[in-house]
Amino acid sequence: MTEPGDLLERAIAGERRALGRLLSLVEQGGEAADEVAEMVHDRTPGEAPVIGVTGAPGTGKSTLVGHLVKEMAGTGGQPAVLAVDPSSPLTGGAILGDRIRMDGVAGGRAFIRSMATRGHAGGLALAVPAALRLFEACGFGPLVVETVGVGQVEVDVTRTADTTVVLVAPGMGDAVQANKAGLLEVADVLVVNKADRPGADDTRRDLEHMLDLGRITGLAQDWRPNIIMTTATTGTGADQVQNAIQAHREHLTETGQLEARRRSRIHQEVLDRVTQELDAAASQYLSTQPAVLTEALAGRSTPAATAAKISKRLLSNQPPS
Amino acid sequence: MTDSPQAAVAGRTAPIRVVLAKLGLDGHDRGLKVVARMLRDAGMEVIYLGLRQTTDTVIAAVEQEDADVIGLSMHNAGHLALAPRIVQAVSDAGLDVPVVIGGIVPEADVSALKEMGISAVLHPGASAVAVGEAVREAVRGSLGDQPVHD
Amino acid sequence: MSGVPVDPVYGDGPLPGEFPYTRGIYPEMYRSRLWTMRMFAGFGTAVDTNGRFKEILRHGGTGLSTAFDMPTLMGRDSDDEVWSAGEVGRAGVAIDTLADMEDLFADIDLGSVSTSMTINGPAIVALAQYIAVADKTGVDRAALSGTIQNDILKEYQAQKEYIFPPRPSMRIVTDMMRFTTAEMPRWHPVSISGYHIREAGSTAAQELGFTLANGFAYVEAAQAAGLDVDDFAARLSFFFNSHSDFFEEIGKYRAARRIWATWMRQRYGAASERSLMCRFHTQTAGVSLTAQQPEINIARVALQALAGALGGTQSLHTDAYDEALALPTEKAARIALRTQQIVAHETGVANVADPLGGSAYVEWMTDEMERRATEIFDHLLDLGGGSILEGVYEGIDNGYFVGQIADSAYRFEREVNDGTRIIVGVNAFTEGEDGDQDGANLLRIEQDTEDFQLKRLAAVKQGRDDEAVNRSLEAVRHAAEDPGANLMPPIIEAVSGYATEGEICDALASVFGRYVEQAIV
Numbered sequence: 001m002t003e004p005g006d007l008l009e010r011a012i013a014g015e016r017r018a019l020g021r022l023l024s025l026v027e028q029g030g031e032a033a034d035e036v037a038e039m040v041h042d043r044t045p046g047e048a049p050v051i052g053v054t055g056a057p058g059t060g061k062s063t064l065v066g067h068l069v070k071e072m073a074g075t076g077g078q079p080a081v082l083a084v085d086p087s088s089p090l091t092g093g094a095i096l097g098d099r100i101r102m103d104g105v106a107g108g109r110a111f112i113r114s115m116a117t118r119g120h121a122g123g124l125a126l127a128v129p130a131a132l133r134l135f136e137a138c139g140f141g142p143l144v145v146e147t148v149g150v151g152q153v154e155v156d157v158t159r160t161a162d163t164t165v166v167l168v169a170p171g172m173g174d175a176v177q178a179n180k181a182g183l184l185e186v187a188d189v190l191v192v193n194k195a196d197r198p199g200a201d202d203t204r205r206d207l208e209h210m211l212d213l214g215r216i217t218g219l220a221q222d223w224r225p226n227i228i229m230t231t232a233t234t235g236t237g238a239d240q241v242q243n244a245i246q247a248h249r250e251h252l253t254e255t256g257q258l259e260a261r262r263r264s265r266i267h268q269e270v271l272d273r274v275t276q277e278l279d280a281a282a283s284q285y286l287s288t289q290p291a292v293l294t295e296a297l298a299g300r301s302t303p304a305a306t307a308a309k310i311s312k313r314l315l316s317n318q319p320p321s
Numbered sequence: 322m323t324d325s326p327q328a329a330v331a332g333r334t335a336p337i338r339v340v341l342a343k344l345g346l347d348g349h350d351r352g353l354k355v356v357a358r359m360l361r362d363a364g365m366e367v368i369y370l371g372l373r374q375t376t377d378t379v380i381a382a383v384e385q386e387d388a389d390v391i392g393l394s395m396h397n398a399g400h401l402a403l404a405p406r407i408v409q410a411v412s413d414a415g416l417d418v419p420v421v422i423g424g425i426v427p428e429a430d431v432s433a434l435k436e437m438g439i440s441a442v443l444h445p446g447a448s449a450v451a452v453g454e455a456v457r458e459a460v461r462g463s464l465g466d467q468p469v470h471d
Numbered sequence: 472m473s474g475v476p477v478d479p480v481y482g483d484g485p486l487p488g489e490f491p492y493t494r495g496i497y498p499e500m501y502r503s504r505l506w507t508m509r510m511f512a513g514f515g516t517a518v519d520t521n522g523r524f525k526e527i528l529r530h531g532g533t534g535l536s537t538a539f540d541m542p543t544l545m546g547r548d549s550d551d552e553v554w555s556a557g558e559v560g561r562a563g564v565a566i567d568t569l570a571d572m573e574d575l576f577a578d579i580d581l582g583s584v585s586t587s588m589t590i591n592g593p594a595i596v597a598l599a600q601y602i603a604v605a606d607k608t609g610v611d612r613a614a615l616s617g618t619i620q621n622d623i624l625k626e627y628q629a630q631k632e633y634i635f636p637p638r639p640s641m642r643i644v645t646d647m648m649r650f651t652t653a654e655m656p657r658w659h660p661v662s663i664s665g666y667h668i669r670e671a672g673s674t675a676a677q678e679l680g681f682t683l684a685n686g687f688a689y690v691e692a693a694q695a696a697g698l699d700v701d702d703f704a705a706r707l708s709f710f711f712n713s714h715s716d717f718f719e720e721i722g723k724y725r726a727a728r729r730i731w732a733t734w735m736r737q738r739y740g741a742a743s744e745r746s747l748m749c750r751f752h753t754q755t756a757g758v759s760l761t762a763q764q765p766e767i768n769i770a771r772v773a774l775q776a777l778a779g780a781l782g783g784t785q786s787l788h789t790d791a792y793d794e795a796l797a798l799p800t801e802k803a804a805r806i807a808l809r810t811q812q813i814v815a816h817e818t819g820v821a822n823v824a825d826p827l828g829g830s831a832y833v834e835w836m837t838d839e840m841e842r843r844a845t846e847i848f849d850h851l852l853d854l855g856g857g858s859i860l861e862g863v864y865e866g867i868d869n870g871y872f873v874g875q876i877a878d879s880a881y882r883f884e885r886e887v888n889d890g891t892r893i894i895v896g897v898n899a900f901t902e903g904e905d906g907d908q909d910g911a912n913l914l915r916i917e918q919d920t921e922d923f924q925l926k927r928l929a930a931v932k933q934g935r936d937d938e939a940v941n942r943s944l945e946a947v948r949h950a951a952e953d954p955g956a957n958l959m960p961p962i963i964e965a966v967s968g969y970a971t972e973g974e975i976c977d978a979l980a981s982v983f984g985r986y987v988e989q990a991i992v
Contacts, residue, residue, distance in 0.1 A: 017416065020387035028335050058869040063987070092336060093361035097369040097990020099382060104987030108378070113385055116336075116366050171856070171865060194868075196638070198861070233636045234984045346541040346554055348631030351672050351758075354877045355884045357992045369990045372631055375553060402557040425762070427796050444762060445795070446897050448888045 004036050011138045012043075016111065019138055023113050026130040029123055037130055040137035046262055048141030050132060051245055052158035054149040054186070055167030056178060060193040060232040062098045064167065065146050066105025067238035072142055073109035080111040080140035082131055084124070084147045084157055087116040094118075098146060105235070111140060117153060124153060125272045129160050129265070149183045158186045159268060162261060163248045165189045165241065166225075168207065170199035175206040184210070185218030187225045189244045195229035195237065204229065223251055278314075285314060337460055340388040342370035342379050343396075344403050352424055352445060353394040356452055360392075363453035376410035383411075383418055389460045390440075395424040400434065408438040419459040423447070480824045487783075487824040491732040493725050493837065495783040496748040500824035501815075506779075507786035508811055509536060509587070509752065510804065515920050516927075517574035520564045524579060536587045537575070538563035539597075546593040546634045546976030549924045560920035562798070563589075567924070568969045570931045572600040573607070582610040586617035592634040594621040595643050596972045599962040602655075606967070618659035618708065621647060624685040624863060625664050628872035629671035631988065634976055637867050639951075639983035641860075643958060644689065645696040650959040652703050659706045661689055662752070668872075669712035670758045672880025675719045678712060679840055680847030681872060683730055684859055687848075690739050691860040700739050704746035711784075713775040714756040720775070721827060722836030724782030727751070730841055753779035754788040760795040764896040764904055768792035769806060776811045780820050781827055787811050870991035877992060928971070935969040943968050944978045951982035 004025060010018035025032045051068075055061050062083070069079040083098035096114035103112060113131065117124050132143050145161055147154040158164045166187035168178050171194075178184055184207075192203050207227050210216050219225070226244040230237030252258040286293065292310055295301040341357055343350060350372055357367045368386045370378065383391060393407060400422060407420055422434060423443035431442045440459040443452055479499040480487055488498030497503055524535050540563045542548065542555040548567050549559045559565050566572055576586075581604060590597045598619050605615055623640040626633040633640065644661060651658045665682030673681065686707060693703055709727065713720050731749035735741040755775040760768045769792045776789050789807040791799030799807070815821055827833045848859065854871070855862025866872050886892035893899045943965035950956040958979075965975055 016381065017384035017387070017414070020384050024335065024387040087366075088361060091362050091364045093364045093366060094336075095357050095361050095367045095369050095990070095992045096386075097371070097992065099368065099386075100371050100990045101987050103378065103381075108381060111385055112382075114366075114368055118336075171854075198856075233986075346545045346547070346558055350631060351670070351880050354992050355672075355881055358877075358881050359884075361992075367992075369992055371988055371990060373554075399557060399561075425795060425797075427762075446761075446763075446887060446894070449885070 004032060005039060008036070008039055008137070011134075014138075019111070019134070020113070022134055023131055026134055027115060027127045029126060033127075033130060036134065040133055043137035044133040046133075046136070048132075048136040048143050049163070049245075049249060050143045050145065050161045052161030052164035052186070053144060053146045053167070054155065054158055054164065054183065055191075055193075056149055056169075056181070056183070059167040059169040060230075061146055061148075061167055062101040063105055063232035064165075064191065064193060064230060064238065064241070065098075065144055066102040067232060067235040068242060069102070069106045069110040069144060070235075071238060071242050073106070077142055078140050079109070079142055079144060080135040081113065081144045081146060082128060082135075083112060083114045084128070084145065084154060085114065085116055086148065086151070086154070087118050089119060092119060102146075110144075111135070123276075124157065126269070126276065128157055129269055132160060149178070149181065152182075155182060155186060160265060162252060162258060163188045163245050165191055165245065167191045167193050168203060169194045170197050170203040174199075175203050175210065179210060179216055184216045187216075187219070188223065188248045189241060190225045190227045191230055191237075191241055192227060193230050193232050196231045200229065220257075222255065223248070281314060282310070285310065337365045337390065337456065338368060338386060338388045339365050339390050339392055339456060340368045340370060340379060340382050340386060341392045341394075342374040342382075343372050343394045344374055344376065344379070344407065345399055346373065347396050347399065348372055349396040349424075350394070352396070356392065356394070356423055356443075359449040359452045360456060362449065363456075365453075365456070376407055379407065380410050380414045380416070383416060384414065388418060390456055390463075391418055391420045392456065393420060393422050395422055395426060400424070400426050401430060404434050404439055405437050412438075417463055419463040421455055421459050423452075477822050479822075481826075482829045487828075490736075490744075490747065492728040492748055494825035494828045496728065496750060496785075498824070500783060501780070501821035502824070505815055505821060506784055507534065508808060508815075509534065509786045509788050510808055515560050515564065516923055517564050517566065517571040518577075519920075521575050521577050521579075524576070528579065528584065533583070534585045534587065535579075537589065539588075539590050540565045543567070543597075543972065544590055544592065544632050546596075546972060548971045548973035549921070549928050551973060557921070559924050565920075565924045566597065566600065567928045567971050567973070568931045569600050569603050569966045570927070570969065572597075572604050572966075576601075576604055580610070581605045581608065582614040584616070588617070588619045591620055591623055591626050591630070592632050592640075593972055593976055594619050594623075595647055595958060595962055596966065596975050598647060599959065599966045602963055603967045606963075612654050613656060615655050616657040618662050619647075620662045620664060620710070622661055622664045622685065622710075624688060624867070625667055625682070627867040627986070628668060628681060628685075629673070629876060630667035633986045635980060635983040636986045637864055639979075640986075641688075641692050642954065643979075645692050646958045648689075648693050648703055649696055649698060650957060651706070652698060659708055660703075662708050662710050663689065664710040666710050666712045666754055668876065669714060669756065671876050672758075672883060673876045674879050675714065675716065675723045676840055676843035677847070677875060677879060679723050679727055679730075680844035682709065682711070683727060683734075683844060684848060684851050684863055686731065687734060687738075687859040688863040690735070691858060694739070695860075700735070700741045701743040701746050704735060704739075704741050705743065705748075708785075709749055709751035711751050711753050712756050713753050713779040713782075713784075715759050715771060715775060717774060717778050718833060718836050719840070720778040721782045721833060722840045724751070724753075724779075724784065725825075725828075725833070725837040726840035726844060728783070729837070730844060750785050752786040752788070753782070753784040755779070755790045757790050757794055760790060760792065761894065761896055762795040763901065765792050765795060767896055768795070769810065772807060773810050773814065776814050777818070777820065780811075780814050781825075783825060870989055873989070873991040931969055932971075939968045940965070940970045940974070943970055944974055947975060947978045948982055951979050 007018045007022050011022055026036050053061055053065055072079040085096050087094040094116035099112050135143050147157045164186045166183055168175050192200055228237055228240045228244055296303050296306040339360055357369050360367050419440040421441045422439050426442055441455045479502050487495035487500055540560050541558045543566050547554045549555050549565050588597055648660045651660045663686045665678040668681050669678040728749045732747040735747050755772045759771055772789050779787050789811045791803035791807045793803045851859055851862030854865040887894055887898055946961040947965055950958050950961045
């Protein structure tokens, strides 16, 4: 079997399938993923800009991302995209279709990797930053993470980004809906796509109003998201989105928030990892020591009291009695 | 050292990843879409490229997506011209990824396609079980052909 | 057959030929005029197909049906190495430049024939080439008669032979409607086609609902472009599928006529009777043909043809039994034609208009089809804020059509899989498969056609004035950028100077963009 070290060397040299294979390793998690993480650590200063793109289904995310990466490649960047889509909760399978429109526009100028959520939020939360570091280690940047803004998991993924672009389309999943879904609060740049449609100006006005009246909770106090009108089918406005991303990045740098965001991401990632490890330890403990549940199952102790006892034991690393 | 799909399959619980596409200009994608759902329902991750792909875009997707198998739909009697092209492209890229073809392929052409290096041919009306099994078998078969290195 | 005299029609209430035309558009239907037996054909080079056309004309035919190869249908020239290699002349005739169109209709008087062209994405180029042939041979544009499919909406929904995004494509269609309305009164600029929607996997009700909605969308687009409904509606026609569920199909055709007449009068203000009549062509369901025991497809086609006749179709194409395997052989195509001749001349169904009218079941099925189609219209009106046109755009954009069709196709496949739906020879009664698919009888197109066409195109490019071509392409781009301009005149100009179809489509794409599908699976 090919060793991760060998794969990494080849990936850094520009071999696409070696990087593809490494991405599978970090996506799976576990020891191999940790080994890769160790190896790339020295090569990942965390300087590659990370841009999150999200919005309701059908708002035109993939097409816009295609135009963005095309622009990035045109200005000397080597863009890579992580396109996250949900797995089927029933079968664990997934249909990942973001490449079609993305690559249809970008025409091979970006490395695109589709990633399914695989049913566990914790795994995705760790796999996404690990994959991004791998991209950076192999010389890619800027990096784009595209998610469907439907669930909390997908919205959470945008936390790995320096700048998050939120798409809204007139007529469907419009501004009010997007706000209800908690989508707007992660926005650093707002895009009204399908600007050639009737109703696009109304959507823009709605967004302006919401911003004016402070209707969008959770936004940074010192940054008002730009609202950009785009027509992704023709690429109109993509350059302005690019400029807005750049402006936001400059703002983050000037105010020291870029560094703050980086620190908070590391904090979050450590926390996510600890949570995952503890979760695994607890699950294993309960399945290998079913006796600890006896009192609770018999009704002689509350679930809370039993849990407190187990947690205490687990955290102080005492052997089970 | 070969990059057999072994590394991507053996010992991992991750789903099989399939790149599904149609080469050339033909726009009949009913079968491709039905197969995409069948494979998803069989627990696989389908990287759906859809219509009007070239061997280049398929190979790029296989590499970037670390796919275990390629599924191509053929409809317009182009299979005898297109099959050798994709097999050649896979080999030129140094990949060991099996290719499964589905669609309107006369029985008489099946053995010729297999000689060209196509792993399996699925006809219209193939059941979900048969489709899933053919894909799994193709992945397994490509492992069997490979010497396993440690 | 036994000499019992029959009336042209039975029953009372609105009769055939009376609004809302549920029972047929003509009072005596096939007694006054039998349906047209249209057989779609053509492959190889333009010269080959021209030979076939002349043979049809010698045998008294007046209708010429043209099938184009895939590169032509997708706006690609034969010498496009990425997209055309191996496809030139394979499924139809290759038309790159006006020279090919001139070959196709050489020694044929365009003023005295009716031509049907099955092309959509680059339809405006094909029509321009046809007009240019007429101009060069001194035939008055007003004398040109025929139909161009030009139904771009169903391409995004089902057939996937699009080039540009929906809105600019609709602008092209309305430009063609304006142009033909003004200059070509005998030309049918759009044939609204449910056939491909059904082939892609829709149900009968979806075929009906989506197709009529597309029809309404063209009407709304033409009205928005300033045309009077009665100036163009009579030249809109339809194209439906005939699948295997006999009574569903008949109900579908009857409902289509009733809905079209009612909506055209009430919603779109049509006053002329001819604007209200839903005229349609029918083709048997290619997708129902099986590769297993292919001969039994003859029986399927016969029953589907019968449903088309009982449903009151104006013309009919019957599929060849071997089409699930390859392009039809000559013998299979002849059997297909004979099949509909049997329905027309031996069964007696043509003697009475709408012979099933009044059957409790058929009337219920007609109502049910109408009800289901109306649900679709309501949904689209909702999506489009009261406009069917906007609703159709939105439905294309948000994956409604494609998703609904994929759902139906998957449901059908699962039913065949688990045996709740029986397909004879496939999942039941499979004994008797003789494996007679040795390939010897299957038609295959040789490489010679492609080589010939490549030489032809190179020679045309060699002989033309490149500077003039570039100027004409610039004029096309210019017109594309100006929403008020009509694209027909500059494109006629460009084809007349032998600009290729691919060059013209590239010029348009530089302004309109190219459409890429969405992964709605």
